[in-house]
Amino acid sequence: MLPESLSDNSTAAALADLATTGKLTFGELTLEVAPSDIVAALDRAKHKLGFTRLSTVTGVDRFPVEPRYEVVYHLQSLATKERLRLKARVPGDNPEIESACPIFRSANWYEREVFDFFGIRFLNHPDLKRIMLPEEFEGHPLRKDFPVTGARY
Amino acid sequence: MPIEPGVTSALDVEKDYEKHIKDPKAHRTMVLNMGPQHPSTHGVLRLLLELDGETILKAAPDIGFLHTGIEKEFEAKTYQQGVTLTDRIDYLAPLSNNLVYCLAAEKLLGLEIPPLAQWMRVMLAEFTRLNSHLVWLATHAIDIGAMSVFLYCFREREDILRIFEMFSGQRMMTSYFRIGGLALEPPRGWQKRVKDFIDVFPSRIDQYEELLTGNSIWMGRTKGVGYISLEDMLDLGVTGPMLRAAGLALDVRKDAPYSSYEKFDFKVPTSTVNDVFARYQVRLEEMRESTKIIRQALEGMPSGPHQADAPGIVLPEREKMKTQMESLIYHFKIVTEGFRVPEGEVYQVIESPRGEVGCYMVSDGTQKPYRVHWRGPSFGNLQAIPRLIEGTLIADVIAALGSMDFVLGDTDR
Numbered sequence: 376m377l378p379e380s381l382s383d384n385s386t387a388a389a390l391a392d393l394a395t396t397g398k399l400t401f402g403e404l405t406l407e408v409a410p411s412d413i414v415a416a417l418d419r420a421k422h423k424l425g426f427t428r429l430s431t432v433t434g435v436d437r438f439p440v441e442p443r444y445e446v447v448y449h450l451q452s453l454a455t456k457e458r459l460r461l462k463a464r465v466p467g468d469n470p471e472i473e474s475a476c477p478i479f480r481s482a483n484w485y486e487r488e489v490f491d492f493f494g495i496r497f498l499n500h501p502d503l504k505r506i507m508l509p510e511e512f513e514g515h516p517l518r519k520d521f522p523v524t525g526a527r528y
Numbered sequence: 529m530p531i532e533p534g535v536t537s538a539l540d541v542e543k544d545y546e547k548h549i550k551d552p553k554a555h556r557t558m559v560l561n562m563g564p565q566h567p568s569t570h571g572v573l574r575l576l577l578e579l580d581g582e583t584i585l586k587a588a589p590d591i592g593f594l595h596t597g598i599e600k601e602f603e604a605k606t607y608q609q610g611v612t613l614t615d616r617i618d619y620l621a622p623l624s625n626n627l628v629y630c631l632a633a634e635k636l637l638g639l640e641i642p643p644l645a646q647w648m649r650v651m652l653a654e655f656t657r658l659n660s661h662l663v664w665l666a667t668h669a670i671d672i673g674a675m676s677v678f679l680y681c682f683r684e685r686e687d688i689l690r691i692f693e694m695f696s697g698q699r700m701m702t703s704y705f706r707i708g709g710l711a712l713e714p715p716r717g718w719q720k721r722v723k724d725f726i727d728v729f730p731s732r733i734d735q736y737e738e739l740l741t742g743n744s745i746w747m748g749r750t751k752g753v754g755y756i757s758l759e760d761m762l763d764l765g766v767t768g769p770m771l772r773a774a775g776l777a778l779d780v781r782k783d784a785p786y787s788s789y790e791k792f793d794f795k796v797p798t799s800t801v802n803d804v805f806a807r808y809q810v811r812l813e814e815m816r817e818s819t820k821i822i823r824q825a826l827e828g829m830p831s832g833p834h835q836a837d838a839p840g841i842v843l844p845e846r847e848k849m850k851t852q853m854e855s856l857i858y859h860f861k862i863v864t865e866g867f868r869v870p871e872g873e874v875y876q877v878i879e880s881p882r883g884e885v886g887c888y889m890v891s892d893g894t895q896k897p898y899r900v901h902w903r904g905p906s907f908g909n910l911q912a913i914p915r916l917i918e919g920t921l922i923a924d925v926i927a928a929l930g931s932m933d934f935v936l937g938d939t940d941r
Contacts, residue, residue, distance in 0.1 A: 481765030
């Protein structure tokens, strides 16, 4: 359910049935959707609402809160130059979410980066492997429980 | 043939080795490894090219050689310390990076930046654009074989670096913009130095044009080379001059003005030809527009403080710090433990010389950012490389790559 404050926002209204919650802070609209709905939400945002540019995809680790990871998508509309932030929360024990690659080809590298740094698996991604770190690297460094001091680091 | 980037495509060719070696008539492709130390990849980009004779069938970029974990490091530094990291992301446009980081933090803090600092930020960000475009033009020309342009461009770049040094004490890693304003007061006599430079600079651009624009070798190497459709570019995440050379006037300075860009009168140069030559023309035009912005900033520079009035965030004046107890306490607290930033998240976007640079900052209310994500323009642009060069000749790869103007520090972070 979306909060009252978003009732006059047309973008939020168009995605209201998919969004679990949302907010408008600093003039930026954030909508949160269930991980299973993310492809539907991105698809509608691109094809119905005109958010044709995917600016970036990233992750946030909310350890120890569950569901632990946030996958964050930043979209932009070329017609109105508006921006939209979509979020999906994925659990820590099985971090999986559907890939956005069929909708935005640029999601390919962005999602590989999230996979590399957070270990979130993107289902149906065409080429899911590490992009920055070497293939044999162990662990996912942007996780909050990744050690930053010690013998190896 | 399905085109997907990936190192695996190169390995498939090696698997067919047995078959090809036994049958001399079999059609055989070759895999060429370009980089990570190839001079035209400007840093450490590795490209795997599958060649059929001279034609490129597949290209697979391999990045990450310059990954330094900057996004992780932000989480271990206080907000103000993080500014120094941003210089090192895109080392050819340090002030653009300082700016986007500071704007993001200031948005979270709700800080009001005084006009002098805003205008100074605009002026120096445009100097950064000139600096970056000059390095691009110099190296792009030398890649294609025009040695002398390199020397002329670096002559002017030296002047810009001296101006940076005058302002911040540093030539490259300036860290001149800080959360709350500028690091130091603008130096005495900066107006003359800036004026001397912009008075002469338009004629310098004419010099570069004289060397290149009508040059038949330059035209032969760049015209009609490196075409990629606008739809592909948008879908693959390309921003900046490449889009503008394809006719789309997408520029954050106009679309969502920041740091009082709305008060400046400038054009967004575009072209519809969409080849390497058009990108060259767009960037040269951008340099002329930047010079105009700098002149407006110089002539209309407001007076006033160079830092916001925010005692707990901005360091007190040196003199006050030595004489007043209150200031000394603030100074000590800011330096030792930083300042708290209210909980929240922002995505601040600005136009860097290479395109859209975005800073996604998440705060949990402590002195250190909970998460900083950097959307580097080079990372988005590089993804289009396979589309850009597949099907073209190997000699055109250098020109096409150069026209992208990527910085590997920005790609790998």
